[in-house]
Every structure is written in C-alpha cells, then in structure tokens.
Amino acid sequence: MTNDLTPPVSLRFDEMALAAPILKAIIEVGYETPSPIQAESIPLLLDGHDLLGQAQTGTGKTAAFALPLLSRIDSSQAYPQLLVLAPTRELAIQVAEAMQTYARHLPGFHVLPIYGGQSMGQQLRQLERGVQVVVGTPGRVLDHLGRGTLDLSRLKAVVLDEADEMLRMGFIDDVDEILSHTPPERQVALFSATMPAPIRRIAMRHLHDPVEVKIAAKTSTVEAITQRYWQVRGLHKLDALTRILEVTDFDAMIIFVRTKIVTEELAEKLEARGYEAAALNGDLNQQQRERTIERLKDGKLDIVVATDVAARGLDVPRISHVVNYDIPNDTESYVHRIGRTGRAGRTGEAILFVAPREKRMLYAIEQATRQRIEPMQLPTRNEIVDRRIDQFKRQISETIESQELNFFRELMEAFQNEQALDMEDVAAALAYLVQKDQPLQPEIEDIPPESERRSPERSDRGREREGGRERGGRERFNVSSDREMRRYRIEVGREHGVQPKNIVGAIANEIGLDSNFIGNISIRDHFTLLDLPEGMPADSFTHLKGVRVCGRPLNISLDTGGSPRDYERSERKPYADHRGGRAEGSRERPRSNTEGANYRSAEPRERSDSAPHYERGLGRESSRETYRETSRDTSRDYERGVGRESSRDSNRAIPRETTRDTGRERTERSNDRANERSGGYRERTERTDANRSSNQGAARSERTAKPQEGFAGRDKPKPSGFRDDKPKRSHKGKANTSNSSGDKPPRRKLSLKPTNKK
Structure with missing residues (x-):
C-alpha cells in the first residue's frame, strides 16, 4: 500500500499547487512552513491519490487534508462535494471552523457541521440552501441518508478523520455503510493515530491503491x-x-x-x-x-x-x-x-x-x-507560604501603580493620628484582614516524598511479600498499624457474587483511595463489612453510596456492630491452611467462607475422600434413618445458608450437627458410616448364597429372622479399620446398650429420638 510518491519535506505552502484563495487565507492565518504530515499529504491529495495517513493527534492533520481538498472544490456548485466524518461533535465543529477559515476567500462557499444534539430543522434548511462541504458524525450522517436529505451522489472526496477513535466508539460499521453510498470514483483520505486491523480492512475495501504516509512517533x-x-x-x-x-x-x-x-x-x-x-x-x-x-x-x-x-x-x-x-x-x-x-x-x-x-x-x-x-x-508548606507572600506583594505593587489611593491615604493618616498607632501596625492589621480567608501561613503538613522508584518486576515481588497476593492466589488486605480504622457496611454480599477484588477496585477507582489503605474485608451472605481509614472526607462516602458493584449500589454506612479491633480479632486469627497456607502467626484471613470465631486448628489432618467436601461445605450426609443428632452449634452453617431445616414437623426440626470437631474425628465418623453400609451389604450377599444351598425350611427360618439382620451382622468380623464402638439398635429404633459378652468394651451411648412420638 506504499509507494515512492513522497515529496520533499522542505516545501513551503507557497511552493505547493494550492488554489490562490486558499493560499491567501493560510498566509493571513500565519502559516508558513508545513508540518511533516502536511508536507507529505498535501501534494498527494492535490494529485488525486487516495491516502492512508498515520500520525499522532495535534500534528496538523486537519490542514493536511483540508487545504488540498478545498483547492479542488467548485464553489459555484451548491451541492456536497466533500464529506468529512469525525467521531465526536467537538471534532466535527472544529474541522468545520477550520474549513471556513481556510475557504474564507472562496466566493459562495458554505460548510455545514451535522451532529446529534443540534436542531434537525436547522440542518435541513442549510442542506436545502446548498453546501459544498459536510462535516458530521457517522450517526447523524446515516440519519440524513435514511431520510433522503443528504445527497452524496456527486461527492468528490471523503475524509475519515481519527478513524481509530471511530473504531473504538463503535462507529466503524456506520462508516462502512456511509462509504457504500458514495460514488466509486470519489477520492478517500483516511487519517488515524494508530492502524489496527479493522482500519486496514476498511482501507483495503474502500481505498483505491492508496499511498501510505506514516509520521514516526519521534515527530509527535x-x-x-x-x-x-x-x-x-x-x-x-x-x-x-x-x-x-x-x-x-x-x-x-x-x-x-x-x-x-x-x-x-x-x-x-x-x-x-x-x-x-x-x-x-x-x-x-x-x-x-x-x-x-x-x-x-x-x-x-x-x-x-x-x-x-x-x-x-x-x-x-x-x-x-x-x-x-x-x-x-x-x-x-x-x-x-x-x-x-x-x-x-x-x-x-x-x-x-x-x-x-x-x-x-x-x-x-x-x-x-x-x-x-x-x-x-x-x-x-514553605514553598506554598513563599508563593502566597510573593503573590500578596505583587498585588500590593499593582494596586499602588494602577489605582487612585488618595482617599485611602488620607483615611489611614487620620486613623493613625486618632489612635496614635504606628503605620506598620495599621498595615499589618489590614494585611491580616485581607488574607483572612486565605492565610499566608496555612496550617498544612508536608506530604512525604516518594520512595525510590522500583522496576515493575521488583515491585511485584515486593507486593507478594508485603501483602498483595499470597502464593495460593488469595487476596490479602493488611492494615497499617499506625492508622486508625473504622468499620463500614456495604449492601452487597456473597449471594450477589461479590469478591474482595470487586470491592477494592470500586473503592480505589471511585474515590482515589489507594488499596493499601483498605483494611479487613468480611463478606457475608447479604452484606459486607470492611475497614477504612478514619477521617475520610464525607463527600467520598456520599459518592460511594451510589457506586454499583455486582449490579447493586454500595449504600455504605458506618457499622455499629462492634469496634474494628473486635472485628480484627474474630476475622484475622493465626491460621494455616492444610493445602499449603501460611505458618502460625500469620494475620491473613482463613480460606473458609465461614465468619466469626472458633476456627479449626492448624494441625495436619487425616482425610477420607469425602473430607474436602465437608471442608468446603459440600457433600454433607443426608441420613435416611429415623432420627437426627442434636446440633452443637448451627451458627456457621446458617451464615453460609446451607444445612437449613425446612421441615414443618416440630419433632423433626432439630438442626443437624455441624462439623466443628477436628478433621480426624470427622474422617473417622465418615469411615464408620461407609463401613457399616459395606458390612451390611456383604452379610446380605453371604446369606443369599447360603439360602440357595439350604432347604426350604431353613430359608423360611432365615427370612423370619430378617428384621434384625442388619444388627446381628455386626457380630461378624468387620473390615480392616472399622471401629466397633457403635451401639446396636433393634428394629424398633431403640438403642441396645446391654453388654452381653464380658470380653467386649462398653459401647458409647447416643441419645436417639424416634420419628413419630405419640
């Protein structure tokens, strides 16, 4: 898409083949030497080439296409001959004003900016009157094309200004549609600060053998x-x-x-x-x-x-x-x-x-x-004081030089004589009165300078050590020990899908608070508690009330449920995760979703295959037996919204036991239940084989005793690792706690409740 048609950069405007009225206008404006993009683009556009120009903003792109294309305008013909597409209304107005300035000496010339937010009637009247140049945003240009009020059939040239911005704002399809309404022989100039793939596809589809002009970034x-x-x-x-x-x-x-x-x-x-x-x-x-x-x-x-x-x-x-x-x-x-x-x-x-x-x-x-x-x-602070004093002195000097002060001089002399005061004291009092609202010596503190600048790699490693992110991928939020914190409540919680990073990002971006100053975060079911520095401006909280996270407004308010220190003790106890967490003494929060105190101990634990599910609150046993164990504490399960009892039968509305014991005990109990089911299945299989080889009477006798098979089978040898410490039960659901054989240890007693009690 490039060729060697590049003119020398040393050309002056008067050495280019610009129309005389255009050249006269730019001399009046004060232009003498073209910028690099102008020096390379103007001769190419004057020769009728399609152009693909890449240059940064502020390099003179408007004059680069306006001067040569205006030179080819026939101002005696009142129909659109040049169309300029711009991404914003401001840019459209700016380009239209520049066009009017450059064409001020063209007789009968009219340029019309069209954009949303302006009266459609005014635009229609000017189009009916006749214009040579239309500068507009893609949306309003398409609107006129749909109404049939903009005729592009005799267009000579099209300019796409800041095409990359139109792509970013989602106008690129509209641009494609507009170009399809232009005659195939029209000239096209595309200017963009960057040249992404979609822009190049537009150029390949609508530009004919374009010349590419690229201004290096060093000339930006x-x-x-x-x-x-x-x-x-x-x-x-x-x-x-x-x-x-x-x-x-x-x-x-x-x-x-x-x-x-x-x-x-x-x-x-x-x-x-x-x-x-x-x-x-x-x-x-x-x-x-x-x-x-x-x-x-x-x-x-x-x-x-x-x-x-x-x-x-x-x-x-x-x-x-x-x-x-x-x-x-x-x-x-x-x-x-x-x-x-x-x-x-x-x-x-x-x-x-x-x-x-x-x-x-x-x-x-x-x-x-x-x-x-x-x-x-x-x-x-000293620099600010010096600055204010200098400004004050300058104001006094300017006032003495430019104002008539005879009346005030006489007034001060009379006041001095009446009060027998020194003139210096009078002047000092006046200075104090003048600077009362903005004192010359403000009560402000110096902000400490930035520490030594670090490379991004070192900065990242330092963040890992200092509390940015743990190896396991867990967010940590440390609080400066010398900063007082207050606990606040925001109305978004776990059920809304919020994560700590969402909260930190919203607060940091919306009020400019560095994430290092955001303290403990505790996400509950319907709300979240977090610590923020004491003394934050009130307008920051006013703004945060309307900020939305996960589709919900934060509605931040001061929490009255306890002091931040109490909260810190309950949320940030030393904790070690069995999957490779921090050692004891770490202040980081546990990986569990549970809230409050009484965390599990940090010692290594034996786990069965089902243990991880229990730790995550998943895979809980839903016993089909006719009793439920009395709960020790249901607070943690209820906070997470799992394990809730919904039975309407008051006799069955006993919450299930929560898993607050150690991991080893939970694993052993899980193994007990699994082996009970395994043992009962083996017993039934052995009896089935025996029945096939016995006579009919023995089979009937075996079936008669069947209601107690599941309990009688426990007297048989158990699989390896099975604990024989469960009580026997009769078919009526009563616990059999008798010790019929002296060689067996006493069994643990359980308090069992029947399903239906009359």
Missing part, C-alpha cells in the same frame, strides 16, 4: 511536552492537585478523570477553593458544551475537568497544562490527552497521578511515548 507533539508523575498516597489526591495549582503558573488547564460524576464533583470542589473551573462531559447538551469551550477560549474559564470522550478534538491554544487526575486505561488515550497541550509549536506540561497498583501502566506509557516520565515532588 509529545516531544514538546514536559511529562512528570506523582505517586498517589492515601487521601492526599485532591490536596496534591490543589498544591500543584497554587504554585504552578498556567494559562489554562484540562484535568482528565474517568467518570462523568467525578467531573462535576471535582469542578465544584475547585470552584469552592477559588478557581474558575467547569465540568465537560457527555451529559451536557450541545449548547452547554459550546458555551463552556467558548469561555475557555475567551479566558473566562481557567480549568476544565473532562472525560476522554468529551475532550476529544478540543483545540484551545491557551491550554498550557494537562493533569491526568485518573490514569487512562490505555496508552493511546494518554497520548490523546496530553495532545491537548503543546500544539502549534507551543510547549506544554503534563502531570500524571499514579497509584502504586498503576505502575505497570506508567511503564507502558513511557514505552509508547519513548520518553521517561520523571517523578515530581509536591510543593512543601
């Missing part, structure tokens, strides 16, 4: 951006952002977060701290979104808190800083984020907040950008 605008990261520590995420804002000289800033609700909450918090901030997310209607962007461009707004999709295509030259408040899910999103700054030859700065568990993504981003991201230290 990332080189013009200073990148740093700060490792998130506990509850200090918002405080860290505030400190950065206070000591950083920025013109405009975009703060990226993951969810819509966080955009609104964070913007409100920043406004409360004195910053001009606003949220930008998908819940805003188009008029609100456009108004927010205009305020940012005009300097009436300094900070925008946005999601990835909402900020896609946002091009505001005054954006000098990008803060990744939440780390992106992939490296491509990171490149798109920081591409909002450092545009058009400017420099920019990108700051990334990284939690310890997100270090692997940090290294992946470094590989994708081919740059090392250096750690940063947060401003100290």
Whole structure:
C-alpha cells in the first residue's frame, strides 16, 4: 500500500499547487512552513491519490487534508462535494471552523457541521440552501441518508478523520455503510493515530491503491511536552492537585478523570477553593458544551475537568497544562490527552497521578511515548507560604501603580493620628484582614516524598511479600498499624457474587483511595463489612453510596456492630491452611467462607475422600434413618445458608450437627458410616448364597429372622479399620446398650429420638 510518491519535506505552502484563495487565507492565518504530515499529504491529495495517513493527534492533520481538498472544490456548485466524518461533535465543529477559515476567500462557499444534539430543522434548511462541504458524525450522517436529505451522489472526496477513535466508539460499521453510498470514483483520505486491523480492512475495501504516509512517533507533539508523575498516597489526591495549582503558573488547564460524576464533583470542589473551573462531559447538551469551550477560549474559564470522550478534538491554544487526575486505561488515550497541550509549536506540561497498583501502566506509557516520565515532588508548606507572600506583594505593587489611593491615604493618616498607632501596625492589621480567608501561613503538613522508584518486576515481588497476593492466589488486605480504622457496611454480599477484588477496585477507582489503605474485608451472605481509614472526607462516602458493584449500589454506612479491633480479632486469627497456607502467626484471613470465631486448628489432618467436601461445605450426609443428632452449634452453617431445616414437623426440626470437631474425628465418623453400609451389604450377599444351598425350611427360618439382620451382622468380623464402638439398635429404633459378652468394651451411648412420638 506504499509507494515512492513522497515529496520533499522542505516545501513551503507557497511552493505547493494550492488554489490562490486558499493560499491567501493560510498566509493571513500565519502559516508558513508545513508540518511533516502536511508536507507529505498535501501534494498527494492535490494529485488525486487516495491516502492512508498515520500520525499522532495535534500534528496538523486537519490542514493536511483540508487545504488540498478545498483547492479542488467548485464553489459555484451548491451541492456536497466533500464529506468529512469525525467521531465526536467537538471534532466535527472544529474541522468545520477550520474549513471556513481556510475557504474564507472562496466566493459562495458554505460548510455545514451535522451532529446529534443540534436542531434537525436547522440542518435541513442549510442542506436545502446548498453546501459544498459536510462535516458530521457517522450517526447523524446515516440519519440524513435514511431520510433522503443528504445527497452524496456527486461527492468528490471523503475524509475519515481519527478513524481509530471511530473504531473504538463503535462507529466503524456506520462508516462502512456511509462509504457504500458514495460514488466509486470519489477520492478517500483516511487519517488515524494508530492502524489496527479493522482500519486496514476498511482501507483495503474502500481505498483505491492508496499511498501510505506514516509520521514516526519521534515527530509527535509529545516531544514538546514536559511529562512528570506523582505517586498517589492515601487521601492526599485532591490536596496534591490543589498544591500543584497554587504554585504552578498556567494559562489554562484540562484535568482528565474517568467518570462523568467525578467531573462535576471535582469542578465544584475547585470552584469552592477559588478557581474558575467547569465540568465537560457527555451529559451536557450541545449548547452547554459550546458555551463552556467558548469561555475557555475567551479566558473566562481557567480549568476544565473532562472525560476522554468529551475532550476529544478540543483545540484551545491557551491550554498550557494537562493533569491526568485518573490514569487512562490505555496508552493511546494518554497520548490523546496530553495532545491537548503543546500544539502549534507551543510547549506544554503534563502531570500524571499514579497509584502504586498503576505502575505497570506508567511503564507502558513511557514505552509508547519513548520518553521517561520523571517523578515530581509536591510543593512543601514553605514553598506554598513563599508563593502566597510573593503573590500578596505583587498585588500590593499593582494596586499602588494602577489605582487612585488618595482617599485611602488620607483615611489611614487620620486613623493613625486618632489612635496614635504606628503605620506598620495599621498595615499589618489590614494585611491580616485581607488574607483572612486565605492565610499566608496555612496550617498544612508536608506530604512525604516518594520512595525510590522500583522496576515493575521488583515491585511485584515486593507486593507478594508485603501483602498483595499470597502464593495460593488469595487476596490479602493488611492494615497499617499506625492508622486508625473504622468499620463500614456495604449492601452487597456473597449471594450477589461479590469478591474482595470487586470491592477494592470500586473503592480505589471511585474515590482515589489507594488499596493499601483498605483494611479487613468480611463478606457475608447479604452484606459486607470492611475497614477504612478514619477521617475520610464525607463527600467520598456520599459518592460511594451510589457506586454499583455486582449490579447493586454500595449504600455504605458506618457499622455499629462492634469496634474494628473486635472485628480484627474474630476475622484475622493465626491460621494455616492444610493445602499449603501460611505458618502460625500469620494475620491473613482463613480460606473458609465461614465468619466469626472458633476456627479449626492448624494441625495436619487425616482425610477420607469425602473430607474436602465437608471442608468446603459440600457433600454433607443426608441420613435416611429415623432420627437426627442434636446440633452443637448451627451458627456457621446458617451464615453460609446451607444445612437449613425446612421441615414443618416440630419433632423433626432439630438442626443437624455441624462439623466443628477436628478433621480426624470427622474422617473417622465418615469411615464408620461407609463401613457399616459395606458390612451390611456383604452379610446380605453371604446369606443369599447360603439360602440357595439350604432347604426350604431353613430359608423360611432365615427370612423370619430378617428384621434384625442388619444388627446381628455386626457380630461378624468387620473390615480392616472399622471401629466397633457403635451401639446396636433393634428394629424398633431403640438403642441396645446391654453388654452381653464380658470380653467386649462398653459401647458409647447416643441419645436417639424416634420419628413419630405419640
């Protein structure tokens, strides 16, 4: 798909065969030297080639296709000649504005952006009037095609801008459908930051012998951006952002977060701290979104808190800083984020907040950008104090230079004479009054610097030793010994399918709390108890109430069932798992689903084949005999929801015995029952053989004695390993405790209850 039609990069715009009105417009804009993607793409598109362009965002792709294709427009013909497909409304508006700027000297030229959220009637009126260029999102373009209000039969060219983003947003099938409505002789230009397989399939199907232009990553605008990261520590995420804002000289800033609700909450918090901030997310209607962007461009707004999709295509030259408040899910999103700054030859700065568990993504981003991201230290208290004092002095100097102060000077002189005060004391009192809401010496503590940076391999091994994950694959949640914890309850439990990792992930991602600060977790049937640090902000809990895990809202609340220390004693006793767990003294939780105290001892146990089933609460014996053993304790079985008695007969509603004895006793009892059944079967087999060889009278006599065969058979030799310590029973269900032979040891007595007692 590549060939040698690559022009020299040293070409200037006036040396290209652009139309005179287009060249005049770009000179007025101030363009002189094309970017690499422009230098390679413009001559190819002017010659009519199909183009497959791969370049990062912010490299000038819009001008790369707009300038040559506008040069081929016949502005005297009022029908669509150029169609540009963009993934978002913002990008569609941006491209349409650029088209209008470049074609300002083309007589009779009209460009129309069409996208969802805009009045359909307005779009229909402009289409009826006649336009040469249509810039739209795939969904709205398909809508017009279905209505028959958009005619693409005389289209000269189609541009797919940011095709990889359209693929990610699920528009690729719509793009395929739209291209099928275009004439086969039209020219196609496809631009994408990446080139995944589905994009290449689209290119092979709809592009005719395309020329591939690929701009190496080293020419990306990332080189013009200073990148740093700060490792998130506990509850200090918002405080860290505030400190950065206070000591950083920025013109405009975009703060990226993951969810819509966080955009609104964070913007409100920043406004409360004195910053001009606003949220930008998908819940805003188009008029609100456009108004927010205009305020940012005009300097009436300094900070925008946005999601990835909402900020896609946002091009505001005054954006000098990008803060990744939440780390992106992939490296491509990171490149798109920081591409909002450092545009058009400017420099920019990108700051990334990284939690310890997100270090692997940090290294992946470094590989994708081919740059090392250096750690940063947060401003100290002294630096913040110095910054506030400098700003205060500067405000005083600017006020003296720019304001008329005669009235206030006379007022202060009169006050000084009346009170016989020094002017320094008066000035100090005024300074105190002015800075009362924001003191020059805030009562804040320094956040400790990050420890030495570790490689991902070493970090993983350290996590295994320090409590991240045990060899057996079991999650561990350790609590810092010097941090006070509170126990909370969330309304999702075992029956909803929740696991510890679901809870930790939800809390860590939604409120920015590092997983190291999440303590003990106890999952019950219908709810879960967990320990969180004391002193967390109230708005964090307000947000967590609506967070859904396993389809259920957490509805977190303070648990009043006991202190965290009591809970820790009952949940985290020393325990060793017989399948290869930790040694005695470990603080990890047992692998059993049972809750509460009285765990099994950690000594090795003998097990029969059925023993593992008992340990997991499976394969319990359901005796068919006419009695049930009295339960010792049913609390553990009832917590797990197994072994419940549902009989309506009060005489049979005695809960079955729970398995709280040792594993050896349970194994022996299981063997006893198995051997009893085995012995009875052998006795019946021997009698059957004897009956076949005896006379009819002997057979009748044998059948007469049959009701006690099962008990009489116990006097015969038993298989190896069989314990002869069970009481005999008569056919009436009574225990026979007599010791007829003196050489036998006394049998253990059991309290047996009949099925029907009258």
